[in-house]
Amino acid sequence: MILQTLPPAGNPIITQLSSAAPETELNWPGYNLQWLQSGTAALAFALLHKKAAFKHIEQPEVIVPAYCCPDLLSAAQFAGYVPVVVDINPNDPSYNLEALEKAVNANTLAVIVINFMGIKERLAQLIDVVAPFSQVSMIEDNAQWFPVTPSEAQFEGDYVCFSFGRGKAVSLLGGGLVALKESLPQHTVAVNKAQVNTKKWLLKANIINRLSNPFVYNLLTKLSFLNIGATRFHELFELSGFPFESLQVLNANLHAYQQRASEAEPILDDALAQLNVLQPINSQRRGRLLRYPVLCESAEQRNALYEALISYGASKMYTTALPQVQGVQPAMWQGDGHYEHARHFAQCFLTLPVHAGVTEKHARAMAKIIAQHS
Template sequence: MIPISQAPIYPQEILKTTSEYFKTSANSRNNSTAYAKFRDEISNYLNCKYVNLTCSGFSGLYTIMRAYDLKKGDEVIVPAYTCKDVLRLVTTMGLKLKLVDIEPYTYNMDPDSLNKEISSKTRVVIATHMFGYPCSIDKITEISHDHGAMVIEDACQSMGAEYKEKKVGTYGDAGLFSLNMGKPITTIHGGIVCTDDSELSNKVSAINDTFKKYGFMHQIKTFTYMFGYSLCNVNAFYSLVYSLMGNKNLGETNSISYSELGDLMYKYTEFQASLGVKQLSKLDAYNNARIKNASYLMENLDKDGLFFPEVSEQMKPAYSRFPIYFENISRENCNKLINSFINSGIEVTPYLPESLPHLYNEKSSDFPIAEQMTNKTLTVPTHPNMDKKDLDKIVEILNHRFHVLH
């Protein structure tokens, strides 16, 4: 089984990182040597002044919103198509959630919809770069700042992507990246908060300092996850894991980072930072492979009834996965198509099984594009471990099986 998303880690890489970590003196580990190196290299890579590392992407979002001193009932705008746990975190913190519609085929926040819904009551706008595809962050930031709202860029799926020759995550007041499984690079768990605002960075750092350190048993658990995840680079092993987990994606299953807010209040570890340094050095190579694979799909897929994001010259997507909108397909035929992929050994998912407005008791008619994209979109893999044979299999299924169903 070919996984839907993957940042390659290999067993020898895990073992080497572990060996290097334990060879380092306890004094060096206590002084957070690897943490500082990883943080500084991220800062240089993004060309961003201040970076904080967190135990997960959601922990990063939580610390940013706490650093903004948001009060219960403060309004936060979120796109109506994004990771559902972002919405859950906003509401769990007692904040007022407001959804805005998205653009067709980009799956990103529509600036025009934002302009209609934002007001002086809005404290924060969370702008997501879905699937590694940059949103119109300059317009979103301008609209938000005109109304006195702060912008958090959710670039969890998009590390390394660029918009107008600048890395996404560095346009807003704060940027957020995830290092969880299934992201562009991974340390199994982890998050990155970046900003050019020294006051905000100091507040995030101060909040992080109050969090607990993971115990020894949790670090053993993280190592076990790392080693198991590295074995999933072998498709046969991943097929076994996939079936044992009831046909659930490994990355998606474990990226649900919290059941309560206390789960977010832990520190990022030195051991993970050691692996992070190695992963960051490979990010551009991984993303170039994803871009190459996505380009191959766009060039070879029969576009009759299929739509996917158009790439303008001012954008460099990272393609953490490749979304495809099916113009005329029923839910029944959509499920048949998913089964065709699974039977062929390729993991394909709809990303959102149901619309976010529906989950939060909003009128679906108020978010027509998000509703439409949710119901008729499937995502296919583009990760670096795929070869031409895998891509040709995707093309064959979509160019033949889909049109039979269609």
């Protein structure tokens, strides 16, 4: 009987509140920072800010990849955009450049560019593709990544978004950030005042930390009605400020993230060298990983590996292309509907945990199981 299950993601949350007024240590030259209640809200803010300069476009469009979190649709819907879904590359979560070129047009105001688990998009190539349409902005979505060193914080997008939600690189149970280029036109986007409930936040953070214990998390996975890890569409209803409690602990959690070394990543690199067909995993596009991404040759191989590693935190992530995610309706998006690469990716993809709770012993046990399926 399995008594322990590693969570797929989630570094421990440092809950010691600072008595001083919260001041973040983030300083990114050339960018102004706007703090919001979530990463989805940060994306929506960026889209609304962009839209304010192009009021003559009645139906602005934003391009999103066919394999991604449905929160991108939530942000687009809130901001009054038509999301245009574009396929990805074979064995690579980045945009298919030919499909992107066909999708961009005079109504396109933005392309959301995803840093996938710590694997960057080819932003320079995307900029070249959309160059004929000068109104298009690049919105970098870094919800699944955060820079470890100042040298990594070299952004190219007009807008750069981050999330501090549960299971993120720097987790504060909530909060989002959008960095806006200083050169952008100045526009006001209405943001409601942040709600403050320090006791509730502390209680929730301590509960989440306890639930990350492998014994406790194993019990949670047995409760099927919780639908742990299920992907579905959630509507965004408002923009509000960054939770005050999260700001009080942000610096401490940033320091912990920056100083944390991953024991699991090099072990999994060796173990998956022959099995993983994810093209950019060993490229210069790779940074620190939120989860270890694994792309198998077939759905059968993925499913077998998943079942063998489920107690070690294996996750299938998004199991369908974006248009098929639960809660996504046909009226919510546009596109040519030809998402073969995204569908194949969804059927063959899984992730393995590399968070602070994954020890060298865990990683070597995973490697042994992987060897049996290679």
